[in-house]
Amino acid sequence: MLRYLRPCLYIRSVQELDLRALTARGIRAIILDLDNTLIAWNAEESRSDLVEWVRGVRSAGFSVCIVSNNLAERVTRFSRLLGIPAIPRAAKPRRSPFKRAMQLMGSTAQETAVVGDQLFTDILGGNRLGLYTILVVPLDRQEFFLTRLMRKLEGWTLDRLEARGWIRRPPRPEG
Numbered sequence: 001m002l003r004y005l006r007p008c009l010y011i012r013s014v015q016e017l018d019l020r021a022l023t024a025r026g027i028r029a030i031i032l033d034l035d036n037t038l039i040a041w042n043a044e045e046s047r048s049d050l051v052e053w054v055r056g057v058r059s060a061g062f063s064v065c066i067v068s069n070n071l072a073e074r075v076t077r078f079s080r081l082l083g084i085p086a087i088p089r090a091a092k093p094r095r096s097p098f099k100r101a102m103q104l105m106g107s108t109a110q111e112t113a114v115v116g117d118q119l120f121t122d123i124l125g126g127n128r129l130g131l132y133t134i135l136v137v138p139l140d141r142q143e144f145f146l147t148r149l150m151r152k153l154e155g156w157t158l159d160r161l162e163a164r165g166w167i168r169r170p171p172r173p174e175g
């Protein structure tokens with residue numbers, strides 16, 4: 001079980017994603033989580049640097065698709081804003097929304113990465129399909145109450161993964 005919770009990569013934020021390294025791995029499609037990965041949980045404002053980042057990813061040759069467990073209205077709004085497709089109410093870690101995203105992007109599992117802030121939805125779901133899974137540090141502490149409970153379990157799991165030398169926590173930003 002622990003094996004399925006192990007991210008292939010653990011970084012601080014999407015902005016730290018090394019696009020060239022992904023390309024070198026043969027990855028050309030990226031599934032993106034929305035809340036606390038791209039934007040703080042239930043935050044309404046969107047940052048122009050996020051729009052810029054998505055633009056940069058696409059011009060580097062990647063297809064992108066949001067896969068979110070959040071409600072359609074919110075997810076669709078960001079999908080429009082960023083100009084990328086999205087699958088709301090995804091019920092991650094179920095496999096079907098990831099498969100649908102790959103269908104939309106025309107990519108195989110080997111060509112697809114998933115980026116998210118939660119072990120038990122983003123990483124578990126991606127690993128079940130053999131995707132290249134990338135964990136990011138959540139943007140905000142304020143979260144859905146069930147998510148907060150899951151964070152405790154997640155912290156415990158991250159400790160186990162680290163104890164086995166399977167992951168290394170990204171360093172805190174300086175200052």
Ligand SMILES: [Mg+2]
Nearest residue numbers: 033035036117
């Ligand atoms: Mg999230």
